[in-house]
Amino acid sequence: MTDTADRVDGTTLDRVVIRFAGDSGDGMQLTGDRFTSVSAFAGNDLATLPDFPAEIRAPQGTLAGVSAFQVHISDHEIHTPGDAPDVLVAMNPAALKSQLERLRSGGTIILNDDAFDERNLEKAGYEADPREDGSLAGYVLHRVNMTKLTLEATADLDVKKRDAERSKNFFALGLVSWMYSRPTEPTLEWIESKFGKMPTVAAANTAAFKAGHAFGETAEMFGSPYKVAAAPQKPGEYTNITGNVATAWGMIAAGQLAKLPVFLGSYPITPASDILHELSRHKNFGVRTLQAEDEIAGIGAALGAAFGGSLSFTTTSGPGLALKGETIGLAISTELPLVIIDVQRGGPSTGLPTKTEASDLFLAMYGRHGEAPLPVVAASTPADCFFAAIEAARLAIKFRTPVILLTDGYLANGAEPWLIPDIDSLPDISSAFTTEPNGADADGNPLFLPYLRNPETLARPWAIPGTPGLEHRLGGLEKQDGTGNVNYDPNNHENMTELREAKINGIAKDIPTADVDGPGDAPILVVGWGSTRGAITSAVERLRNDGMQIDHVHLTHLHPFPTNLAEVIKDREQVFVPELNRGQLVQILRAEFLVDAKPISKVRGLPFTGAELIEAILEGISQ
Amino acid sequence: MTDVTLDPTKRGYWTSDQEVRWCPGCGDYGILAAVQFLHTELDVKREDTVFISGIGCAARFPYYMSTYGMHTIHGRSPAIATGLAVARPDLNIWVVGGDGDMLSIGGNHLIHALRRNINITILLFNNQIYGLTKGQYSPTSEVGKITKSTPMGSIDPPFNPISLALGANATFVARTHDLDRKHMIEVFRRAHDHKGASVVEIYQNCNVFNDGAYAPITKRDVRDDMMISLVHGQPIRFGAENQRGVVLRNGQAVVVDVADVGESELVVHDEANPNASQAFALSLLASDNHSPTPFGIFRAVSAPEYGEAVSQQLLSSNERIGPGDLKDLLRSGATWTVG
Numbered sequence: 001m002t003d004t005a006d007r008v009d010g011t012t013l014d015r016v017v018i019r020f021a022g023d024s025g026d027g028m029q030l031t032g033d034r035f036t037s038v039s040a041f042a043g044n045d046l047a048t049l050p051d052f053p054a055e056i057r058a059p060q061g062t063l064a065g066v067s068a069f070q071v072h073i074s075d076h077e078i079h080t081p082g083d084a085p086d087v088l089v090a091m092n093p094a095a096l097k098s099q100l101e102r103l104r105s106g107g108t109i110i111l112n113d114d115a116f117d118e119r120n121l122e123k124a125g126y127e128a129d130p131r132e133d134g135s136l137a138g139y140v141l142h143r144v145n146m147t148k149l150t151l152e153a154t155a156d157l158d159v160k161k162r163d164a165e166r167s168k169n170f171f172a173l174g175l176v177s178w179m180y181s182r183p184t185e186p187t188l189e190w191i192e193s194k195f196g197k198m199p200t201v202a203a204a205n206t207a208a209f210k211a212g213h214a215f216g217e218t219a220e221m222f223g224s225p226y227k228v229a230a231a232p233q234k235p236g237e238y239t240n241i242t243g244n245v246a247t248a249w250g251m252i253a254a255g256q257l258a259k260l261p262v263f264l265g266s267y268p269i270t271p272a273s274d275i276l277h278e279l280s281r282h283k284n285f286g287v288r289t290l291q292a293e294d295e296i297a298g299i300g301a302a303l304g305a306a307f308g309g310s311l312s313f314t315t316t317s318g319p320g321l322a323l324k325g326e327t328i329g330l331a332i333s334t335e336l337p338l339v340i341i342d343v344q345r346g347g348p349s350t351g352l353p354t355k356t357e358a359s360d361l362f363l364a365m366y367g368r369h370g371e372a373p374l375p376v377v378a379a380s381t382p383a384d385c386f387f388a389a390i391e392a393a394r395l396a397i398k399f400r401t402p403v404i405l406l407t408d409g410y411l412a413n414g415a416e417p418w419l420i421p422d423i424d425s426l427p428d429i430s431s432a433f434t435t436e437p438n439g440a441d442a443d444g445n446p447l448f449l450p451y452l453r454n455p456e457t458l459a460r461p462w463a464i465p466g467t468p469g470l471e472h473r474l475g476g477l478e479k480q481d482g483t484g485n486v487n488y489d490p491n492n493h494e495n496m497t498e499l500r501e502a503k504i505n506g507i508a509k510d511i512p513t514a515d516v517d518g519p520g521d522a523p524i525l526v527v528g529w530g531s532t533r534g535a536i537t538s539a540v541e542r543l544r545n546d547g548m549q550i551d552h553v554h555l556t557h558l559h560p561f562p563t564n565l566a567e568v569i570k571d572r573e574q575v576f577v578p579e580l581n582r583g584q585l586v587q588i589l590r591a592e593f594l595v596d597a598k599p600i601s602k603v604r605g606l607p608f609t610g611a612e613l614i615e616a617i618l619e620g621i622s623q
Numbered sequence: 624m625t626d627v628t629l630d631p632t633k634r635g636y637w638t639s640d641q642e643v644r645w646c647p648g649c650g651d652y653g654i655l656a657a658v659q660f661l662h663t664e665l666d667v668k669r670e671d672t673v674f675i676s677g678i679g680c681a682a683r684f685p686y687y688m689s690t691y692g693m694h695t696i697h698g699r700s701p702a703i704a705t706g707l708a709v710a711r712p713d714l715n716i717w718v719v720g721g722d723g724d725m726l727s728i729g730g731n732h733l734i735h736a737l738r739r740n741i742n743i744t745i746l747l748f749n750n751q752i753y754g755l756t757k758g759q760y761s762p763t764s765e766v767g768k769i770t771k772s773t774p775m776g777s778i779d780p781p782f783n784p785i786s787l788a789l790g791a792n793a794t795f796v797a798r799t800h801d802l803d804r805k806h807m808i809e810v811f812r813r814a815h816d817h818k819g820a821s822v823v824e825i826y827q828n829c830n831v832f833n834d835g836a837y838a839p840i841t842k843r844d845v846r847d848d849m850m851i852s853l854v855h856g857q858p859i860r861f862g863a864e865n866q867r868g869v870v871l872r873n874g875q876a877v878v879v880d881v882a883d884v885g886e887s888e889l890v891v892h893d894e895a896n897p898n899a900s901q902a903f904a905l906s907l908l909a910s911d912n913h914s915p916t917p918f919g920i921f922r923a924v925s926a927p928e929y930g931e932a933v934s935q936q937l938l939s940s941n942e943r944i945g946p947g948d949l950k951d952l953l954r955s956g957a958t959w960t961v962g
Contacts, residue, residue, distance in 0.1 A: 041959055186957070233961045240956065249952060256949050263710050283940035285947030288933055290709055292702065293735035300699045300732070301706030304675070307693055308711040330696050420953045465691040465707075465714050468670040473639070473685050475694030476678075485641065486686065 012227045015074030017082030018176060021099045022091030022112075024057050024065045027169035031089075032069025033415075034173055034190065038182045040240040040417050043230025044073040047534060049081035049607065050413040054270065054353040061123040066098045073180075075229040079534035081414065083609035087179075089172050091115060091146070093124035100136075108140045110175070112168065114147035142221055146171045146212075153211035159200045167201075167208035174212025181225045184213060234419055241418045243382035243411035244271070247315075247341060248278035250389025252285050253423070254339075255311050257390065258397055259430045262287045263310035265301035267294055267320060270353040271409040272343035275315045295320035299327040299340065306336040307474065309433060309464035311393060315341045318360050319350065321404075322367065328402050329368045332500065334474040335451075335460050337396035341389070344408040346605045355605025356409035358530045359581035364404040365559055365588070371497050373504040375399070376559040378406040380533035383418040385411060388556065394429040399507055400459040406558075408580070410607045411531045434461035437469055439482075448472055450484040457510075458503035508560040514568055518544075518551035523573035524621065527597065529555040529585055532578050532608055539613035550617075558585070561592070569593050576600055576620055578613055631669070637662040639689045645680060650801035650827035654748065655687055657807035658717075664808075665815065672715045675704045677729055679721040680755050681748035681827075698729025701736035704743045705929075712930045715815065718745045721827075722763040723753050726782050730762075733822075737793035739929040740819035746811070747784055747824045751912075752833035765911055770832075784824045785906035785921055789899045795821035796902065797920040798909075800841050801828060806918065813920060819928045839913050851878075851908065853919030858889035859905075861915065869905070876904040878915050894923045 018035065022028045029050055039046050049070040058065030072082035084104035090096040092115040103109065111131070121129060130136055131143065150171045154164040170191070177184060187209060195202035216222055241249075255262035266276045268291065280289045288310070292298040295316055302312040316324065321342045331338045344360045346352025364376045375395045379388035385407050392405040437446035438461060448470040451460050463470040472484060480487035481495055518540070528536045533554050540552045553568055555561070569575060569589065575597040577586035583599030590597055600616040602608055629636040637659040645651045662672070672690035676682035678697035685692025695703050704718045718736075725733050725747050736743060752770070753759040759772040763784065767776040788796045795817040799810040807825070814821035826837045840849040847863040859869040860881060868881045868889040876890065893901065902921040909916040 037957060041957070043959070043961065230961075235961050237954070237958050237960050239954065239958045245956075252947070252952060253949055256947075261710065263706065265706055282947060282952065283937045284944050285952075286937060287947075288709055288937070290706065290933075292705075293731055296699060297702035297705070297732055297735065300695075300702030301709065303695075304693075304703035304706030304708075305710035306706075307703075308707045308714070310710045312706070326696050327699065334693070420958070423949050423953070465673050465711065466670055468668070471669055471689055471691050473641075473688075473692035473694065475685070475692075476696055477694065 011224050017072045017085045018087040019068055019070040019085035020089045021066055021068040021095035023060055024067045026091045028067045028069050031169045031173045032071055034187055036071050036415055038186050039073040041186050044228055045078050045231035046073045047078055047081045048415045052354055061092055061094055061120045063094045063098045066095050073228050075231050079538040080610055083611045093120045093126055097124045105138050110142045112146040113143040114145050149211055150208045153207045154204045157203050159204045164204050167204040170205045170208040171212035174209040175216045178213045178216030179222055179225055181227045236419045238417045238419055240415050241383050242415045243385040243407055244274035245278050246383050246385035247389050248275045250386040251313055252282055254390045254393035257426055257429045258311050260311040263305035263312045264289045265292050265298040266315045267292050267298045269317045269320050271345055271412045272315045272317045295323040299324040303331050303338055306338050313339045317343050317345050318347045321363055325368050329372050330476045331402035332372045333476050335400040337400055338402040339392045339396050341405045343412045352605045357580050358408050361584040373501050374401055375403045375507055378530040378558055379411055380554055382411050382414050382416045397429055397431050399457055408531050434463040435467055449482045451479055452482050505560050508563050511557045513564040514553050514562040516551050516553050522549040522551040524550040525572045525575045526552045527577045529558055535608035535610050535613055538610035566593055569595050576617055632663045634659045634663055637689055639687055641686045643687050646831050648830040653801045654825055657804045661808045661811050667715050674717045675700045676719040677724040679724045681719055681721040684719040698724055701732040705736055705741045708741050708743050709930045709933050712934055716743045718743050722749045722761045726762045734791040737788055737791040737820045740794055740926050742928045742930050743820055744814045745822040748827040749824050750827045750829035750833055751836050752829050754829050754832055758832035788822045789903045793822050794819045794924050794926045796922040798824045798918050800826035802841055819926055840916050849915050851915050851917040853892050853917050855892055855894045858886055858891050876908050894920045897924055
């Protein structure tokens with residue numbers, strides 16, 4: 001249950017957690033991203049945690065402006081970006097000050113010594129120089145003149161001093177790449193392809209990267225480089241993927257699997273915008289993206305396109321989901337397929353735009369007026385966003401209903417290696433449009449009944465404009481069962497309300513049963529959903545290693561629940577429900593199954609660590 | 624359900640089987656008739672025609688047409704129609720709503736649909752009152768309007784829908800009124816034929832909550848002197864004796880006696896002028912319901928239509944990099960193979 005990197009022998013580590021931190025303008029996200037990519041090439045398992053402020057450029061050198069990227073690499077399967085970093089790369093005093101408490105005791109600090117002048121120390125709120133006052137005594141400290149060395153390395157290039165200085169993140173990347181024996185070619189090639197159009201920038205970055213690498217080798221500060229061997233992985237072709245890209249690819253895949261054109265109506269919002277960006281690059285798949293005038297127009301346009309026969313999506317985060325509520329109600333009433341993707345972030349209101357939280361479950365479940373049930377699906381890892389998007393689309397199409405897919409900021413920006421799936425293994429989610437009348441009037445003339453339901457799924461026909469003879473009017477007013485005509489009859493409203501509910505509840509029969517990780521009858525059960533999967537898996541594994549009997553069930557379908565969930569939950573001594581909120585799923589489970597489930601809550605804008613969950617579970621058991 | 628064997632050149636073909644539920648005497652009946660009659664003359668198919676509305680009395684419109692339709696939520700019809708028009712450029716899409724729906728709760732969507740030049744035809748029923756909620760003042764009600772929500776008179780100045788549409792750079796802007804079926808049909812036809820977003824403001828009488836609001840302009844005995852007919856390429860003249868006209872003074876449209884200025888001084892109406900300034904000046908003539916008010920087409924200019932441009936981008940992306948292949952997409956980032 002130790003959380004530190006274990007040195008297997010003198011120079012080999014089984015895993016290491018590195019945190020790059022600097023000013024928002026220092027390029028730390030890019031540095032971390034590059035380190036991640038080369039580690040993926042090296043065959044390590046990995047998980048990442050980008051952690052950046054909402055401000056694009058907060059005042060330079062301040063605590064508010066610190067941007068960090070944590071990456072966990074290992075020679076075995078891992079599930080989280082690591083609890084406490086082993087190595088902190090701090091590009092300025094503010095980065096050191098704000099990140100130090102995360103570092104494990106005895107961990108390594110690599111400082112850009114040039115940034116530690118009086119002004120920056122003062123901006124970071126240091127009264128004394130931490131390098132001199134003994135406060136870093138418990139750590140291994142490396143002071144490196146990154147700025148100076150970068151400037152020297154680029155001195156012969158035709159590049160302005162300011163621009164040259166900006167390459168210092170590549171110096172840091174070069175140094176850390178050397179320390180952990182990362183291959184250099186992928187990064188050098190990447191610099192060339194990324195900055196090829198700006199040769200001086202490419203040259204400066206290359207020079208800085210090489211200088212950092214050479215510095216590691218010659219400075220005799222760092223001993224010999226460590227190795228982190230490749231993790232045993234299932235054979236196949238891999239790529240490194242973030243949750244937002246996986247979501248976008250899942251949407252495209254869903255369109256292909258449904259044989260429908262994809263439409264996205266969306267309004268820019270952190271942390272969901274990257275889905276819009278990614279999807280907008282793939283117009284050659286027949287994908288239409290509309291950057292709407294607001295959140296309501298985003299979903300409105302999507303619903304209009306759904307009426308026209310598109311596989312429609314809208315992407316957003318919490319504030320946007322709140323705004324979309326009325327249109328979701330219309331989609332429920334008109335029974336049109338639509339997928340609403342909520343990349344959750346800290347709330348309420350603007351909250352923590354760039355930080356993760358999973359506190360929109362209640363909003364997704366209940367955030368509409370009237371009796372307005374819909375399916376809720378949650379992704380649990382970055383790559384799982386791909387499959388979750390397909391599943392959400394499958395349900396939307398098959399049951400003619402809006403579906404809410406929940407991801408979160410941690411999944412959205414986090415990355416993991418992904419064994420690229422065989423596309424032939426993906427489900428066929430197509431469903432033909434209705435093209436012929438499905439009824440007759442009193443005189444026997446053919447008639448189209450837009451609300452005549454499939455007896456098995458209770459889904460209504462999807463007939464799109466352009467289909468002769470099936471002209472019909474949809475709307476938000478209550479409809480008569482079958483004809484879809486406006487109807488205010490009390491019996492009809494009750495019947496329609498029950499039908500809409502029964503349709504959604506019936507989805508339970510169409511989804512997989514919940515899979516239990518563990519013996520299946522352990523006295524302790526952990527129920528999770530969403531991005532907590534990695535942390536729960538890691539905690540449960542470690543607890544089992546210590547001899548605890550413990551099961552873990554992780555829910556993809558939050559409404560309706562899998563049919564076996566009642567069975568899985570009952571007769572446990574303890575049920576724990578870790579959530580990045582104040583206890584939302586746990587309330588639903590308690591209400592639904594009358595079980596004394598206990599919440600484990602975290603709302604700090606950060607994912608759980610395995611250690612936190614272990615502590616909470618042990619504490620819960622002891623009570 | 625309408626018998627599909629009925630003749631498309633007959634009004635009945637375009638009429639749904641639903642009972643019309645507007646108040647007896649409502650101006651909406653006349654507008655519905657005009658739209659249905661227009662369709663008997665248009666060369667369009669019922670299945671390719673869609674009416675989309677928001678909420679309000681006018682918004683019940685789609686239920687009464689035998690085409691495809693969607694009665695949506697308050698204010699959002701231009702947004703919903705935008706999605707449909709972008710996804711389905713093959714359809715004839717009409718958007719119907721009142722002044723509250725389009726200019727208050729849905730103002731944002733209206734101006735953006737106009738700005739983008741979405742291929743939709745918007746019929747804006749302006750009765751200067753909230754009808755369905757039983758008589759509150761609307762964003763087009765005159766200052767001082769006494770209603771249930773403004774017992775001491777409304778304070779806020781109204782929108783001029785034509786000025787607003789021109790300000791949003793709408794490519795087709797017109798005004799008509801519910802008493803003149805022939806005029807409505809001709810304006811609606813032009814609006815329908817226009818490529819891009821068209822908006823037609825219809826002076827519509829709410830005989831229950833705001834009866835006679837437009838009578839000072841459209842009543843038979845005053846209309847010659849109060850209604851200014853805009854005819855493309857013609858000097859703007861009106862009046863029982865054609866004695867009045869419109870001139871531009873410092874960019875402002877002013878009503879004059881032709882005898883005072885001479886016909887050559889009159890504004891020649893140019894609906895196709897790429898610069899909307901003159902149309903805007905004309906729009907301001909309708910400052911209240913007691914001033915001579917222009918009717919007809921203020922602006923009809925050609926501009927790229929949004930949905931077509933979207934389709935074009937899809938095509939050119941296809942030509943440039945070939946049709947999308949899911950297998951390749953999943954390998955478009957860096958990949959590596961494990962033994």
